[in-house]
Amino acid sequence: MKSIPPVHKVKGYGTGNMYIVEGEELVLVDTGVPRDYRLLVDRIKSLGRSPVEVGHILLTHFHVDHAGCADAFRRLSHAKVYAHKDDVPFIEGKERIESIHKKGVLGRAASLVPNTAHKYTRVPSVEVDEPLEDGDVIPVLHGIKVMHTPGHTPGSACFYLEEYGVLFTGDAIINSYHFLTLPTVGFSNDFDEAARSVCRVADIFEDGGLWLICPGHGPIVEQDPREKLLRLRGRIMRKGRA
Ligand SMILES: [Zn+2]
Numbered sequence: 052m053k054s055i056p057p058v059h060k061v062k063g064y065g066t067g068n069m070y071i072v073e074g075e076e077l078v079l080v081d082t083g084v085p086r087d088y089r090l091l092v093d094r095i096k097s098l099g100r101s102p103v104e105v106g107h108i109l110l111t112h113f114h115v116d117h118a119g120c121a122d123a124f125r126r127l128s129h130a131k132v133y134a135h136k137d138d139v140p141f142i143e144g145k146e147r148i149e150s151i152h153k154k155g156v157l158g159r160a161a162s163l164v165p166n167t168a169h170k171y172t173r174v175p176s177v178e179v180d181e182p183l184e185d186g187d188v189i190p191v192l193h194g195i196k197v198m199h200t201p202g203h204t205p206g207s208a209c210f211y212l213e214e215y216g217v218l219f220t221g222d223a224i225i226n227s228y229h230f231l232t233l234p235t236v237g238f239s240n241d242f243d244e245a246a247r248s249v250c251r252v253a254d255i256f257e258d259g260g261l262w263l264i265c266p267g268h269g270p271i272v273e274q275d276p277r278e279k280l281l282r283l284r285g286r287i288m289r290k291g292r293a
């Protein structure tokens with residue numbers, strides 16, 4: 052039996068999920084849009100904890116509905132901010148999504164909706180204390196494994212709490228309520244790469260080890276997360292999409 056750690060989901064105004072994981076210190080996985088700050092602070096207080104106890108902020112990617120109040124929390128609690136190194140320039144405001152577009156990496160759909168894409172570039176920048184690479188283990192909560200899952204953004208990452216079998220997927224895998232799926236094409240830099248990343252994650256959990264999937268959007272998957280993930284891989288392999 053794995054013991055399930057206290058993972059609390061907070062749904063933000065921008066529909067992105069934020070997670071509070073309680074350990075000795077608090078760990079935030081994603082931080083919503085800027086106006087979610089109050090929501091997150093209130094939820095932390097409702098747990099009988101204080102926002103200054105946030106020691107670690109893990110960002111699955113740079114989009115505003117995930118990185119929006121990371122800076123506010125870092126200032127408040129001096130928490131360390133972690134993100135995959137390929138998203139760090141965007142999180143720190145040194146590069147904007149248009150610049151990948153110019154390099155021809157941005158997916159075709161995002162170029163069809165430039166206004167929406169632009170909206171997603173206005174993220175309050177935050178300094179990243181720990182740029183991550185695939186396979187890194189963050190020494191918190193008995194070890195949080197970093198899985199680089201590029202496609203949605205260049206530095207999209209999943210975080211796996213090995214001890215508890217909990218996988219935070221950000222927008223690499225989202226839950227549409229009926230099934231797991233890939234993020235919307237319009238918001239992804241490279242949809243084919245995103246599909247390959249998901250297959251790689253499913254391969255890792257082929258033999259188990261998965262108790263909960265905590266997606267960037269939609270409800271937590273408590274029932275048959277592994278089966279649902281393998282089904283998603285099956286659909287991608289058959290149709291080349293989810
Ligand atoms: Zn999102």
Ligand SMILES: [Zn+2]
Pocket residue numbers: 112114203222238
């Ligand atoms: Zn996103």
